[in-house]
Amino acid sequence: MEALQAIKTRRSIRKFLDKPVSREMIRELLEAAMFAPSAGNEQPWQFIVVEDRALLDAIPRICATASMCRQSPVTIMVCADSSLSKYPDFWVQDCSAAVENILLAAHAQGLGAVWAGVYPLKDRVAAFQKHLDLPEEITPFALVAVGFPAETPAAPQRYKEDRVHYNGW
Numbered sequence: 001m002e003a004l005q006a007i008k009t010r011r012s013i014r015k016f017l018d019k020p021v022s023r024e025m026i027r028e029l030l031e032a033a034m035f036a037p038s039a040g041n042e043q044p045w046q047f048i049v050v051e052d053r054a055l056l057d058a059i060p061r062i063c064a065t066a067s068m069c070r071q072s073p074v075t076i077m078v079c080a081d082s083s084l085s086k087y088p089d090f091w092v093q094d095c096s097a098a099v100e101n102i103l104l105a106a107h108a109q110g111l112g113a114v115w116a117g118v119y120p121l122k123d124r125v126a127a128f129q130k131h132l133d134l135p136e137e138i139t140p141f142a143l144v145a146v147g148f149p150a151e152t153p154a155a156p157q158r159y160k161e162d163r164v165h166y167n168g169w
């Protein structure tokens with residue numbers, strides 16, 4: 001899929017077919033994530049691939065807005081690793097870029113995905129640290145539920161001329 005087409009047709013997918021996602025496809029998602037830009041090329045991320053059904057089913061108890069994990073065959077937890085961070089205040093932007101790359105790579109492969117926010121909600125961060133047995137230096141940042149789409153939301157028109165300002169406000 002061509003890059004601009006992928007960007008403009010990607011939508012959050014929250015309903016999934018009961019069909020597994022191969023490790024090869026998951027690897028493509030992770031590789032795309034690791035190609036994301038990061039401040040000073042610090043690449044301060046770690047990824048936890050959750051395929052275990054019991055772990056997936058428990059996610060909505062921690063994060064009510066991630067109920068789609070009960071249906072998704074896989075969910076990737078994008079985490080920040082403070083031991084890899086050279087510029088402490090930039091990891092949120094780095095991890096956000098990684099999440100977006102996963103969403104686009106999923107779409108390009110015919111998969112569907114949705115971003116569910118974890119950080120900066122302290123209760124979610126603490127609960128996922130416990131749920132996934134994370135070391136102290138690892139901060140869970142976002143969940144990306146992934147699977148074969150069972151819905152096809154329409155592509156909206158989002159360009160707004162009044163949000164664009166050339167050479168100052």
Ligand SMILES: Cc1cc2nc3c(=O)[nH]c(=O)nc-3n(C[C@H](O)[C@H](O)[C@H](O)COP(=O)(O)O)c2cc1C
Nearest residue numbers: 010011012013014065066068114115116117118153
């Ligand atoms: C930081 C962030 C957190 C989000 N958290 C959730 C979430 O917890 N649950 C959910 O269903 N969608 C979540 N979304 C997805 C947004 O709802 C979605 O991107 C938005 O409605 C626009 O729809 P689109 O992705 O189809 O363009 C999140 C998106 C972002 C960027």
